[in-house]
Each structure stands twice: as C-alpha cells, then as structure tokens.
Amino acid sequence: MKVATAAEMRDIDRQAIEYYGIPGIVLMENAGVETVQAIERMLGDLQYKKICILAGKGNNGGDGFVVARHLTNQGAKVKVFLIGNKEEMKDDAAINFNVLHKMNIDVVEVTGERDWDKVKIAATFADCLVDALLGTGFRGILTDEMYKAVQTINEANKPVVAIDIPTGVDADNGQVLTIAVQATHTVTLGLPKPGIVLYPGASYVGDLLVADIGLPASLLTAPAIKQNLITAGEIRTLLMKRRPDAHKGTCGKVLVVAGSRGLTGAAALASTAVLKSGAGLVTLAIAESLNDIMEVKLTEVMTLPLPEAAAGSIGTAALAPILEFAQKCDAVAIGPGLGSHPETKELIQEIIRQLDKPMVIDADALNAITECGNLLTGTKALPVLTPHPGEMARLIGLSAEEVNQDRVYVARLAAEQFGSIVILKGARTIVAYPDGEVYINISGNAGMATGGTGDILTGMISSMIAQGLSSHTAALVSVYIHGLAGDISAQSGMIGLTASDVLNSIPAAILGMQES
Numbered sequence: 440m441k442v443a444t445a446a447e448m449r450d451i452d453r454q455a456i457e458y459y460g461i462p463g464i465v466l467m468e469n470a471g472v473e474t475v476q477a478i479e480r481m482l483g484d485l486q487y488k489k490i491c492i493l494a495g496k497g498n499n500g501g502d503g504f505v506v507a508r509h510l511t512n513q514g515a516k517v518k519v520f521l522i523g524n525k526e527e528m529k530d531d532a533a534i535n536f537n538v539l540h541k542m543n544i545d546v547v548e549v550t551g552e553r554d555w556d557k558v559k560i561a562a563t564f565a566d567c568l569v570d571a572l573l574g575t576g577f578r579g580i581l582t583d584e585m586y587k588a589v590q591t592i593n594e595a596n597k598p599v600v601a602i603d604i605p606t607g608v609d610a611d612n613g614q615v616l617t618i619a620v621q622a623t624h625t626v627t628l629g630l631p632k633p634g635i636v637l638y639p640g641a642s643y644v645g646d647l648l649v650a651d652i653g654l655p656a657s658l659l660t661a662p663a664i665k666q667n668l669i670t671a672g673e674i675r676t677l678l679m680k681r682r683p684d685a686h687k688g689t690c691g692k693v694l695v696v697a698g699s700r701g702l703t704g705a706a707a708l709a710s711t712a713v714l715k716s717g718a719g720l721v722t723l724a725i726a727e728s729l730n731d732i733m734e735v736k737l738t739e740v741m742t743l744p745l746p747e748a749a750a751g752s753i754g755t756a757a758l759a760p761i762l763e764f765a766q767k768c769d770a771v772a773i774g775p776g777l778g779s780h781p782e783t784k785e786l787i788q789e790i791i792r793q794l795d796k797p798m799v800i801d802a803d804a805l806n807a808i809t810e811c812g813n814l815l816t817g818t819k820a821l822p823v824l825t826p827h828p829g830e831m832a833r834l835i836g837l838s839a840e841e842v843n844q845d846r847v848y849v850a851r852l853a854a855e856q857f858g859s860i861v862i863l864k865g866a867r868t869i870v871a872y873p874d875g876e877v878y879i880n881i882s883g884n885a886g887m888a889t890g891g892t893g894d895i896l897t898g899m900i901s902s903m904i905a906q907g908l909s910s911h912t913a914a915l916v917s918v919y920i921h922g923l924a925g926d927i928s929a930q931s932g933m934i935g936l937t938a939s940d941v942l943n944s945i946p947a948a949i950l951g952m953q954e955s
Contacts, residue, residue, distance in 0.1 A: 440649075441659060442666035442879060443630040445575040445610040451629060451658045459655055464531040466652050467498065471505025473650035474569070474602055474626045478510070481598060481624060482567055486514030491565040493558070493588050495572045496523035501532030502602045502628075503571025504539055511544055518561045519546045520554075522572060522588045555587065562595035570601040570620045575610040575632060581617055589618050601625045604635055605643040612845040613640030621645075629654045633666060633847055636879050638866050666847060669870070669880045674919045675952050677912050681717070690719030691905025694743075694768040695898065696761060696790065696804075697775040698725045699783070700751025703733060705776030705802065705894045708938055710740045712898025713772070715945040716917070718905045721898075722768070724761055726753050748782035755786045762793060769905035770797045774804030775894040788814055795819040797904045800859075801897040802830070808857075809833045815857045821873075821910050822859045825897055831863055851877050860914050862900075864893055868922070870914050878915055882922025886929045891938025896921045899945070924948040 443451065455461045482488055492507050494500035500521070507517045519539060525548055528536055539546050547557055562568055572588055581589065589607050592599055599622045604610050607619025613634040623645040627635060631649055634640040681690070693713045698706030706723055713721040722741040725733050729751055730744035743764055748754030765771050771794060777783055787807040791798065797820045800808065805826050808814050815822055828839040835842075835853055842849050843865070850863040850871035863869040866885070870878040899921055903913035924944035928936050 440668045440670055441630050441661075441664045442633055442636065442668055443664055444633060444666070445578075447664055448575055448629060448632065451654060454658055455654050461653065464534060466654070467501050467531045467535065468505055469652035470502045470602065470628050470650065471509060473628075473648075473652060474502065474506050474600060475509040475513075477624055477626045477648055478506075478567060478569070478600055479513075481600070485510060488515045488566045489564055490515050490517050490567045490569065491558075491561045492517065492519045492569040493572055493592060494519060494521055495585075496521070496525065496528045496532065497574065497576060498532055499571050499574030499576070499602055500528075501535050502574075503569055504532065504535035506569055506571065506602070507539055507544055508535070508542060511542060517544055519544060520558050520561070521546060521548045522584055549584070555591070558588075558591055559595075562591055562597065565595065565597055568592050568595060568597050568599045570599055570606050570622060572606040572620075574603040577606065578609055578611075579616065581607055586618060589620050593618070593621050598623045599645075601644070603628050604632055605640075608634050608640040608643055610634040612847070613637035614844060615639050615643065619643045624648065626650050628652050630659055631668065633879070636668065636867060636881060637846060641867065665875050665877055667876070667878045669878045669882075669915055669919045671919070671952065671955070674916055675955065677908070677916050678949065678952055679906060679908065680953070687719035690717060691770070691902065691907070692720045692722075692768045693718050693901045693905045694722050694724060694761070694765050694771045695775075695901070696724040696753070696771065696773040697777060697894075698723070698729060698733070699753070699776055699778030699780070700726075700729065702776030702778060703729055703736070704891060706733065707736055707740075708891045708894040708942060709772055709775040709898040710737065712895040712942055712945065713902040713905075714739055715942055716899040716902035716920075717949070718902040721902075722764065724753070724757070724764070726751050748780050752778050752780040752783050753786055754782045755789070758786055758789050758793075761790060765794055765796050768796060770799065770901040772799040772801070772897050772901035774801035775897055777803040779803060779806065784810065791815065791818065791822070797821070797823075797901075797910055799823045799825065799897050799901045799904070801825045801893065805830045805834060815859055823862065823900055823910055823914055824853070824857065824859050825862045825864060825893065825900070827864045827893060847877050847879070851875055860910055862896070862914055862918060864896065868918050870918055872911065880918045880922055882919050883925045884922075884929045884933055886933030886936035887922070887925040887941060889937060892921075892925070892941055895938055895942055920945065920948045920952065923951070927951075
C-alpha cells in the first residue's frame with residue numbers, strides 16, 4: 440500500500456477533481472460518511488448519543504460538518520464548535536457549514552472565554568469527540584486557539600475519532616512539536632500518511648482505518664508516490680516455497696564475518712539466524728582464539744578460524760581466507776560484534792572493496808565505512824546496510840535525534856548517497872532503495888528494544904539472499920518477518936523479551952505467513 444505525503448495527497452485530490460471530474464464536495468461527503476460509519480462501529484446505535492465535533496475552517500472542518508449532518512439524521516445529539524473565523528471559510532466547507540444552519544444543528548463559533556466554557560462542558564458530557572480541526576495541512580506550531588482545542592479534547596478523556604490525522608501531528612514525518620490530539624480512532628482518507636505510521640505520530644492515532652472516499656485507484660497506486668507500507672499480503676507473495684527435493688546444498692550458503700572478544704554473542708545470534716531463516720549452510724568466520732568457544736556454543740554453525748591482529752580481533756591476514764571461502768557462498772554478512780581494532784577496520788574495508796558477493800553490512804562494519812566515505816563506490820553487488828539511528832548518524836554526519844526527526848528522508852538520503860539498500864532500524868524500520876523508493880514496516884514491538892535483535896536481522900537478510908531472493912526482496916521479507924517474530928515472542932510479554940526469543944520465533948513467523 441502506498442503512503443502519501445500531504446503534498447502528494449493534495450495533488451491526488453486535485454487530479455481527481457480537475458482531470459476525472461469528481462466534485463470536491465463528493466469527496467468531502469464520502470469522507471464524512473466513512474467517519475460516521477467508524478463512529479457507529481465504535482458506539483453502536485447512534486440515537487441519543489452525545490457527540491461533540493471540534494472543527495476548523497478548512498476542508499478538514501468541512502468533513503466534520505458532513506459528519507454532523509449524518510449523525511443528526513441518525514438521532515445523535517450533536518454540537519459543533521467552530522475554531523476559526525467563519526468568514527474565511529470557502530468552497531465545499533462553506534457549503535456544508537451553511538447546511539448545518541438550515542438543519543438547525545447546534546453550532547457555536549468559539550470566539551471568547553465563555554465559548555470555551557461551552558466547549559469544555561460539552562466535551563465533558565459527550566459520548567464521543569470528533570477532531571476535524573486541521574487535517575494534513577498542519578505543519579509546525581499550533582496557534583493558541585488550536586492548542587487550546589487540542590488540550591480540551593485530551594482533557595475530556597473520552598473516545599476521540601480524528602479525521603485524516605490527529606491535530607498536532609505532522610503528516611509527513613510524525614513529529615509533534617507541542618501537543619497533539621490523542622485519538623482512539625483515526626479515519627485517514629484515501630491513503631495513509633507517513634506521520635500516522637511513523638513515531639511519535641503513530642502513538643496518537645489509536646485504531647487506524649484507511650477510508651475509501653472514491654478516489655480513482657490509478658491515483659492511489661501511482662509510481663510517482665515513493666513511500667509504501669510493508670504489508671503481510673505483499674510479503675506472502677514474495678516468500679519462496681521450499682521444493683520437496685531440496686537439500687542443504689540447494690538452500691543457500693552464507694558466510695558470517697563477526698565477533699570479537701566480549702562480543703561473541705552478536706556472532707552467535709547472526710549466524711544462527713541464517714539457519715533459522717532457512718539457509719542450508721552457514722559458516723562463522725571468527726578470530727582463531729575464539730574458535731573453540733564458538734564451536735562449543737554453536738552446534739549447527741560451522742566455523743572458519745582466522746588470523747588475529749590482537750587477542751580476539753580478526754586481522755588483515757584474514758583477508759585471503761575470507762575472500763577464498765566466500766567464493767563458495769551465496770551471500771556474506773559482515774560486522775556484528777567485530778570490534779574496533781584498527782587492523783580489523785582495515786580488513787573490513789578491503790573485504791568490501793574486493794568481495795564480489797551480495798553483502799549485508801552491519802554494526803562495526805558500518806563504522807569502518809564511516810571512516811572511508813567512498814568505500815561503497817564500485818562494489819560488485821548492491822550492498823545492504825542495516826544501521827540503527829546512532830550508526831546512521833555517524834554515516835551521514837547528523838545526530839541520532841536528527842535522524843529520528845525524519846526517518847524516511849534520512850534513509851532515502853543515505854540510500855542515494857551510498858548507492859545501497861539502507862535499512863534504518865528502530866520503531867517503524869525503514870527500507871530505502873537508491874532509486875528513492877521507501878518502505879515502512881509496521882510489524883514488531885517495543886519488546887524488541889534489546890541487544891542482539893539487530894544482529895538477528897543481519898543474519899536473516901543474508902539467509903534470504905542465499906536462498907535466491909534478490910537483495911531488494913530479501914530486505915523487505917526479512918524486515919517484516921523479523922518484526923513478526925518479535926510479535927509472536929511478545930505474546931508472552933514484552934518485558935524480558937530477549938533476542939533469543941525472537942530468534943526462536945522465526946520459523947513460526949515464516950510458517951504463519953505461508954499458511955495464512
């Protein structure tokens with residue numbers, strides 16, 4: 440499913456009206472009807488229900504006026520509070536506003552403190568509040584009046600239905616600079632917006648309904664819209680089915696270059712994730728002094744002991760055996776727990792320069808890239824980079840806070856800059872491609888905020904590539920199933936969830952996708 444920015448949604452509306460000839464008032468009517476249906480599903484029979492609608496002077500307010508009319512016709516007791524100057528209202532919103540007056544629906548224009556008292560009293564006794572204040576047109580800081588309206592809605596502590604997007608949430612990046620409506624339900628129109636699937640905006644949305652308001656399907660699926668949601672339906676079509684005559688040699692071979700003294704857990708998790716995701720064979724390239732402990736720790740994973748720069752750190756003498764062994768493999772994962780020894784960094788840089796296999800680059804290997812900005816130029820296969828916000832910040836010279844302020848923009852920028860597939864991990868992991876296409880993942884949960892889950896994702900991606908998926912497809916499939924495995928694990932509780940729990944849930948997540 441596509442995800443449209445505020446500007447893209449405005450353009451879709453414009454094309455629907457100007458090219459297809461759909462009157463704007465018809466789209467507004469459909470938006471209002473869809474919202475009323477959502478309210479009815481939430482409250483049941485609407486007769487005698489007290490519903491308070493806070494509306495702005497723009498099209499979002501116009502949607503609210505349509506809602507008021509239909510609710511009244513179903514017997515609800517409706518109060519509409521206009522936050523803004525009615526003289527500035529125009530076009531379709533003005534038409535629907537005038538209808539309310541002719542129907543004798545209670546409309547209060549909020550212009551002073553006495554009017555705000557009426558808003559607060561109505562909100563206190565309402566069965567439901569409707570946020571029709573601003574919609575996707577809002578960016579930046581709320582005016583004093585809108586701030587007061589949002590505050591009143593939140594303090595009422597009643598069910599809230601937001602039309603299109605909760606007021607106060609930036610539609611394009613999900614940022615909330617001051618305050619935002621805490622909705623229990625959001626009816627978004629036509630397509631989801633980035634701000635309601637990205638955090639912190641997503642935490643204000645409640646239950647999300649994507650409403651069909653009659654926009655032509657060709658506009659909602661246009662290739663020019665470069666943001667997408669990763670959906671279960673799409674992943675189901677991308678997953679490969681294993682042939683009945685498969686054997687370990689036909690299911691893919693992966694080399695994982697990982698681990699150093701004190702960080703062997705990352706290597707173990709990444710390499711085991713390769714097998715849990717379906718690859719037939721995996722070999723862990725590890726510093727020779729750590730080989731014995733890894734052979735005890737890992738039963739199904741083979742090891743390749745390598746020359747060291749210092750105790751527990753792989754050195755540059757390991758380059759030749761790594762490149763030689765990689766020729767027998769279908770994919771290589773490099774980085775988890777490798778450490779920061781200068782010679783290890785030099786080794787990583789040479790591997791990336793010379794390797795002609797698909798690579799998944801994570802953790803300490805990303806830090807090695809940071810110190811050699813043009814390292815990925817001319818790689819023989821399209822690399823997959825898997826930074827968390829801190830690693831991304833180092834890669835592109837921002838702070839982690841700046842990265843999280845606009846995750847889609849930053850991931851897209853990095854993918855273009857490094858000519859790589861970039862997976863920006865975190866709540867709502869982003870998959871970005873060099874051509875500007877971006878996918879937002881909605882599987883996963885806060886219980887996965889624990890050490891080692893990123894190492895598992897690295898192993899999963901390399902496994903999917905080795906099994907025959909393109910790097911593009913493997914990134915999408917792995918990110919979604921990684922989150923789904925976390926969701927399965929969280930059924931026993933998020934607190935105390937470990938990376939090993941996620942690891943052990945991968946086969947169930949894959950099976951669930953194949954059988955659903």
